Structure formats: structure tokens, C-alpha cells
Amino acid sequence: MRVDLFDFELPPERIALRPAEPRDSARLLRVRPDGLADHIVSDLPQLLQPGDVLVFNDTRVIPAQLEGRRGDARIGATLHKREGPRDWRAFVRNAKRVRDGDRIEFGAGVSALAGAKADDGSILLSFEGDEPVEILLERAGRMPLPPYIAARREADARDAEDYQTMFAREKGAVAAPTAALHFTPGLIEALAARGIAHETLTLHVGAGTFLPVKADDTDDHRMHSEWGRIDAATADRLNAARAGGGRIVAVGTTSLRLLESATDEDGIVRPFEGDTAIFITPGYRFRAVDGLLTNFHLPRSTLFMLVSALMGRETMQAAYAHAIAEEYRFYSYGDASLLLP
Template identity: 45%
Template sequence: MKVEDFNFNLPEELIAQAPLKERAESRLMVLDKKDGAITHASFKDITRYLKPGDLLVLNDTKVLPARLHGVKEETGANIEVLLLKQEETDVWETLVKPAKRIKEGSIISFGDGKLKAVCTGEKEQGGRMLRFQYEGIFYEVLEELGEMPLPPYIKEQLEEKERYQTVYAKERGSAAAPTAGLHFTDALLSELKERGIRIEFITLHVGLGTFRPVSVDSIEDHDMHAEFYTISKQTEEAIQETKQQGGRVIAVGTTSVRTLETAARDHGTVKESSGWTDIFIYPGFQFGAIDGMITNFHLPKSTLIMLISALAGQKQVLAAYEEAVKEQYRFFSFGDAMLIMDTKGGK
């Protein structure tokens, strides 16, 4: 299949630059994956579409305030650092701008010296290995000095850090939020539980590869980035019980989908497991774990729109996106949501 087959026209003004005041006030498009029927609703009304015995699986990863602004000690030049992956205690793989100013042995100072970093190695495309020096607890220093690494299409400054964090975020490690979960509030989650809808969690630490454009013409030639995931025994058992009792497994976000489908592919069913996944889901994929999903509206020609097209069909998804543009839905991380499932009650 061609990447161009997943293109659509998106007016720039529909790209949400800031979250709504109330999380659950986002709009919700419900797309029937069987016949393409579309219903317009509010996210707070999602309880209408889920039934007792269904299971929601959410990603409880927590976004690090991973963007740091500092100066090169030798020259005073301004340096921006983005934490990507912790390699060992106090040693991180990072992206540095401007990278040409930072060579092995260079020292970067943040917060008037509260945090320092020594470059211990150079990698391609602005990558640098940094060893951090500080007093106290690293993550507390990071919370004080760091900024949320918002996606490149968000130009406005985020006023409250927690709005780029789900209310159930727990496991530190992501460079980006699992944004489908941003619509949930504690009250809405409690209401779902009271109605007999089960809620369990996986962890997948979202990498910046999420925003990497597909640069090939044919989607089969695209190399997917790898991300670390964990599935607990409790989640494994909840999925098995849900399926045995005729309930539906609804994944919240593409990260949850990729995690569950990786386990189903590797083990024949979802099992307690952890590891790295580079699964690439596009039309023709046979789903082995999920029955539906909640997601936001995605970039044209992205791996994410390919994933939802695998679940609901390329033509139906593009028709739904055309409707979303027509109806002025808000797109991307701080935008509105879509629920994809068989709305007639089956799987």
C-alpha cells in the first residue's frame, strides 16, 4: 500500500493548540467499524457506548518533563536538551540543539548549576550521551527545571504541566503522552466502574518516534520505532475473563493497542510480559486482542492513521476524517476523540 493512500486535507486551524478547560468536555466521534456509521457525541457520554462486562485497557505511563534549557559552561551558548532514554544511572541518551556546539567532554549547566551534564559520547542526528550531576533526587530536580516535551505541531506554551498527563499516569518514562487517555477524569473512571465496566492498565513508554514522519512511498518499507512495554498478570487475567464472559476489550490509545497486539502475536493470547515492541499495524493486520479502541485524530500519512485503518477500514476512516474536518473537530494531542467499535453490540 502507498503512504499517499492515507493522506487527507487538514486545515491548520483545526490543530488544537491547548487543552479544553474540562477534560471530558471534548467531542467524541463514534465510528462503527463494521458499516462506517458515524455518531457525534461528547466524551463524557462514553458510558452510553460501553456495557457491563466490557474492559477498558489504559496506558499508565507518565511523561517526563524531559526538555531542559541550559548553557554550555565554556561559552555561555544556549543549549536545549531532550531526554530520550535512560541507559544507566544518571546516563541518558538525548537530543541536543544545537548539537554541533556539544562535543565529548562539553559541560552543560541548567538552573544556575543545580543540574549539570557532561557529554560522554556523540550519536547521529543530534544525539548525545550525557552524564548528569546533581544533589538530591534526579526526578525531583527534573520536575523543577524541565518542561513537557510537547509535539512539534503545538506552538503554544502549556500553562499547566499536568494537562499533558493522564489522571492515572504512574510509571515514569515517556517522551510523549498517550493522548487518548487525556479525556478521562477520575469522576468519569469511577462512573464507568460503577456501571460494571472493568478498567485495567498496561505500560508502554512512548518515544519521540511517534512523531517521526513516514519517509518511504510504500508503507511496507517503513521501519517502526521500538518502545518498551509491560503487561501485568492482573491485566492478562482481566482480558481472559472478559473474553470468556463475552465482553469486549477496548484499548485506550494506539499505545495500548500496540502493546496488547504484540503480546497476542508473540504468545497466541495476551500474557503477562515485558519487552520492546516495534509492531507496525496497517490494513491487512489480523487483530488478536482488542475489539475496539478509543483514540484521538491523527496526522495525515502517519503510522497512527494506518493503525486505525486496519481496525475500521481505510475508506471508512478517511470518510470519518472528512466528516471530522467538515464538523470542525479538534485534531491531535489536545484534540477530540474517536471511539471505534461495533456499535450494534457485537465484537
């Protein structure tokens, strides 16, 4: 499909620079085939049904943004995907000044050797020393805010908490699964009291989620792979819930993509551990999920293509036009939509 079919105009002032407080006070646009309805996130127990299951991503964002030097050249690095105990693939700013074998000094006693560039322009960084890389990043790294926020303000101490979900446990993401930022312990308790369960899986979100689609046709776009895991017990509970008439509602596109990667043609969720580069566009037949709670996405992005696949492109264009007109807040720290096809 033509990528320009997924374009829309977004006023810059609609981009949220901070999350709603409290988190579950964010606005929520319910989208169904019979129309749109304005709510807030704390309305979710009334918008879902007993027996439904919400599926969250429990990945934890690491301080993956690094600033350093190679000689007299300033180098910026955003870690993208772990390749080994001490090796991370990274998108590098000023990459033309970095050659295979160069040492980059990131300060605080943290350094890495650069490897060769990959086809996507990323560079393999091999961190030196004996300390775990996670400890090195805590010392030298910054929280990797999305580029559309980072271009307008610096990351600060608040982001260390604001940009983690209440489920964040498994370290390894370089971007937050932002739909889950709206949830609080009180909301989870209210959902449970209504008979709505929740499960977790792990997908370590990579920086590739923010890369623009440069191709003119979706067939020519290559997705970056991300590592994920669903254990056997979780898969069994999800299958049992669906067999009992419950709906599986993914919280965030990361949860949805991993669920779809792990589900067979018969709609059975299988245990999964490994990389996925699934690219969901209109025409895709969903096997695992019956709904999606997600934030509002970038124009021409793979994520707007995904929600268009779930609900229909015309429906999502109308929903986004409504959200813009009603001054919903967009992107990672913005408001949410509940998509129920």
C-alpha cells in the same frame, strides 16, 4: 504501502491548543462499519456494553524538555528513552555543536555529558551528580508539549496538570497517552455502574511518536522502541474478560501497541516487560483488542496508519473528512474517536 496514501489536509485552526473543560465534554466520533455518529465523551457508558474492559496507560509524563549551553552554543534537548539509571537518549537541537564527551549545562545545577550520536541522530546524555535524574528534571526541565502545540505557544503552569491523565503514576513518558486525558473520576464511576471495567498497563511513550515518516514506503520506516510492562494479574483478568464475552477496548494507541506486543497467536495476553517497536499498518491481524478510543492523528503518521489498519484506510479517510467538516478539534488536546471494527 505508499506513505502518501495516508495523507490528508488539515486546516491549522483545527489543532487544539488547550483541552476541553471538563475533560469528558470533548466531542467523540463513533466509527463503525455501518457508519459514523457524533457524540461526546461522557456518552461512553451508553456506547459500550457491560462486560467490556477499557485498558489505560498509567505512564506519567516527566519534564523532559531541557534548554542549556555547551560553551557559547545554545543547546535544546528532548529526552526520548531511558537507557540506564543516569542515562537518557535525547533528540538534540543544534546537535552539530555537540561532540562526544562535551558537558552541557542545563542550569539549576543540572549538567550532562554527551555521548556519541546514534543512527537516528539522537545523543546519549549521562546526567552528572548523585541526585536522582527525576529530581534534576523537576528542577531544570519543562513539560514536553507536542511540537505542533509548542510551535504556537509556550508551555505554562496549566500544562503541568493538563498534560497528565488521571491514571498517571509511573514516571517515564516524554509524551502523554492523550486519549486518556478525556477521562474523569465521574466518568469512570458511570462506566463501572454500567458494568464496564478498566485495567492499566505501562508504556513509557517516547518522543519518537511525533517523528514524521520520512520514507516513501512503510516497509522502509523504522519505529523507535519504547519500554512497557503488563503484569501477570492484569493479563489474567483481560483474558478472563474476553473469555466471558467482553470486548477489550484500548484507550490510546500506546495501550493498543503494548497489548498487541504482549498477545500470542492464539489471542492470549501474556505478561510482558521490555521494549516494543511494533509498527501496525493495514494488513495486520489484530490479536488483543476489539476496539480503540483514540484522538485524531497527524497525516502520514504511524498512528494514522494504525487506525487505518484497524478500521480500513477508506473508512478512516472518510471519518477524518467528517471530523474536519464538523470542526472537531485535533491532536493531543483535541477530541476523540471510538473505533469499533
